[in-house]
Amino acid sequence: MTAIANATTPRPPGQPGGEAAISIRGLGKRYGRVEAVRGIDLDVAPGEIFAFLGPNGAGKTTTVEILEGFRHRTEGEVSVLGVDPDAGDGGWRNRLGIVLQESQPEPGLTVREALELYAGYYARPRDVEETIALVALDEKADTLGEQLSGGQRRRLDVALALIGDPELIFLDEPTTGFDPQARRAAWQVVEGLRALGKTIFLTTHYMDEAERLADRIAVIAAGRIVALGTPETIGRRDRRAATITFSLPANLRGAHLPAGLRGVTHLDDRGRATIRTETPLVQLLQLSGWAIAADLDLPDLDVRRPTLEDVYLELTRDRKDG
Amino acid sequence: MSMPLVLHQARYDLRAFLRNKQGRYFTLILPIVLLVVFVSVGVGGKTVGPDHADSSTYYVPGLSALAIVAASFVNLVISITAQREAGVLKRRRATPVPAWVLIAGRTLTAIVVSLATLTMLLAVGHFAYGIELSAATIPDVAVTAIVGSAAFCVLGYALSTRIRSADAAQPMVQALMLPLYFISGVFVPSVDLPGWLRHVASAFPVEHLADGLSHAYSPASGVVWSDLAVLSLWAAGGLVLALRRFSWTPSTTTT
Numbered sequence: 001m002t003a004i005a006n007a008t009t010p011r012p013p014g015q016p017g018g019e020a021a022i023s024i025r026g027l028g029k030r031y032g033r034v035e036a037v038r039g040i041d042l043d044v045a046p047g048e049i050f051a052f053l054g055p056n057g058a059g060k061t062t063t064v065e066i067l068e069g070f071r072h073r074t075e076g077e078v079s080v081l082g083v084d085p086d087a088g089d090g091g092w093r094n095r096l097g098i099v100l101q102e103s104q105p106e107p108g109l110t111v112r113e114a115l116e117l118y119a120g121y122y123a124r125p126r127d128v129e130e131t132i133a134l135v136a137l138d139e140k141a142d143t144l145g146e147q148l149s150g151g152q153r154r155r156l157d158v159a160l161a162l163i164g165d166p167e168l169i170f171l172d173e174p175t176t177g178f179d180p181q182a183r184r185a186a187w188q189v190v191e192g193l194r195a196l197g198k199t200i201f202l203t204t205h206y207m208d209e210a211e212r213l214a215d216r217i218a219v220i221a222a223g224r225i226v227a228l229g230t231p232e233t234i235g236r237r238d239r240r241a242a243t244i245t246f247s248l249p250a251n252l253r254g255a256h257l258p259a260g261l262r263g264v265t266h267l268d269d270r271g272r273a274t275i276r277t278e279t280p281l282v283q284l285l286q287l288s289g290w291a292i293a294a295d296l297d298l299p300d301l302d303v304r305r306p307t308l309e310d311v312y313l314e315l316t317r318d319r320k321d322g
Numbered sequence: 323m324s325m326p327l328v329l330h331q332a333r334y335d336l337r338a339f340l341r342n343k344q345g346r347y348f349t350l351i352l353p354i355v356l357l358v359v360f361v362s363v364g365v366g367g368k369t370v371g372p373d374h375a376d377s378s379t380y381y382v383p384g385l386s387a388l389a390i391v392a393a394s395f396v397n398l399v400i401s402i403t404a405q406r407e408a409g410v411l412k413r414r415r416a417t418p419v420p421a422w423v424l425i426a427g428r429t430l431t432a433i434v435v436s437l438a439t440l441t442m443l444l445a446v447g448h449f450a451y452g453i454e455l456s457a458a459t460i461p462d463v464a465v466t467a468i469v470g471s472a473a474f475c476v477l478g479y480a481l482s483t484r485i486r487s488a489d490a491a492q493p494m495v496q497a498l499m500l501p502l503y504f505i506s507g508v509f510v511p512s513v514d515l516p517g518w519l520r521h522v523a524s525a526f527p528v529e530h531l532a533d534g535l536s537h538a539y540s541p542a543s544g545v546v547w548s549d550l551a552v553l554s555l556w557a558a559g560g561l562v563l564a565l566r567r568f569s570w571t572p573s574t575t576t577t
Contacts, residue, residue, distance in 0.1 A: 108338030
């Protein structure tokens with residue numbers, strides 16, 4: 001029964017099953033005496049959106065460029081779509097789409113012409129007009145690439161990476177320097193790719209981007225993976241202390257709080273109360289029971305879980321160089 | 323083989339070239355402007371060169387050499403360096419397109435532009451200055467021009483390995499080429515130069531392209547194979563350097 005259920009139920013993203021889109025074992029990269037990457041193990045499942053986070057200099061770009069076949073590893077085993085990137089040929093590149101961290105439009109070509117040029121590189125390209133529509137550049141199809149805005153250029157980059165109808169797409173900091181509107185537009189494009197069943201390997205410096213888009217996140221620091229998990233659970237985020245804050249009415253002092261809260265509540269000079277707790281429900285029950293009984297409504301009551309950014313900063317702190 | 327893909331690449335490279343004002347001016351227009359100026363000013367007198375040729379007749383082959391160098395070497399170095407620094411070459415290499423297709427497509431573009439400029443120079447020479455053209459010379463001129471253009475493309479790829487930024491490309495190629503134009507019979511007839519300078523010039527490829535073209539234009543002499551041999555030798559040297567050093571990725575690297 002279980003076996004049949006496993007075979008027919010769609011596999012939740014991030015669960016190993018079938019051939020991994022990306023498989024990394026003991027990856028190491030050394031530049032002279034500098035060890036940029038020190039033994040990475042990772043698996044990315046087909047159809048997954050995987051976010052790869054880490055501070056500058058942590059080995060992120062090195063790892064991504066090894067996966068893309070632009071750099072050569074010094075240690076370990078790597079398989080991307082079942083192929084060693086060091087031996088990746090045209091047939092392999094036919095199945096990949098790569099959005100580089102920094103690349104300008106093709107000079108002297110319009111959006112449509114650039115896509116026509118790149119479509120010619122692939123065995124089974126997508127339709128040019130359809131791809132233009134997918135990145136919402138319809139109105140700019142006849143505009144020269146260099147006349148596009150920053151956000152539009154990046155969308156053209158994404159379109160160029162999609163024109164070959166790839167199974168796996170690398171997005172290296174796709175929204176760096178975007179205004180909020182442009183970022184939302186780019187996210188919608190990525191979500192459209194998820195709907196098409198593409199596997200996406202994303203690097204970003206924006207935690208909200210990773211949280212919104214990624215099925216799983218890996219954090220790299222000083223050349224090692226320091227945390228791996230879903231946006232909700234990475235770095236034991238779901239188990240970490242929550243923070244309850246509220247303002248104590250002006251006529252009350254700490255001594256007026258219920259007995260169970262007195263010891264754990266920190267009060268600042270302005271009457272702002274903070275409770276750090278791993279069992280927020282218990283403290284909230286005590287607090288609300290007390291407040292209702294005393295006819296207080298605590299209008300600025302707030303309960304906050306640690307954000308992904310809190311967890312990320314803690315994971316990467318003091319790990320600049322292991 | 324992927325000849326259709328080479329033509330595909332060349333078609334878009336050519337379109338991009340034609341949209342570039344600077345490239346258009348220096349490659350297509352400047353040789354014709356120089357022809358008109360040189361003939362009007364009478365550089366080197368009414369008749370020039372060893373055979374006391376009409377100055378217009380003399381300058382058409384000389385400026386043809388300049389046009390080929392501009393289209394194949396100058397324009398290629400500048401555009402390739404800019405495309406490399408902008409990540410354009412790297413992005414193309416992220417696709418299945420083979421490297422040789424990109425190189426062949428770009429070279430074919432340069433050859434087409436070279437031949438187009440040559441045709442315009444000849445047309446202006448014929449209609450404005452009454453230069454007589456013998457149809458029999460066309461294959462010789464074409465062979466010399468194509469070999470010269472291909473050789474200078476390879477040299478362009480070789481030089482681009484020594485230039486780090488797109489900004490440095492323009493001054494660098496002009497600094498290399500201007501003196502060579504002067505001593506190679508492009509601007510000033512070689513016979514007016516001191517012997518030692520002619521020896522210096524004959525070590526470099528520009529002189530052999532100019533010499534090869536001036537003979538190819540004359541029905542009496544045809545293709546000068548020794549000039550083409552020197553050009554090919556330079557190209558072979560350039561190819562070795564390009565194969566060992568050419569980079570598709572921007573010079574700035576991050577980890």
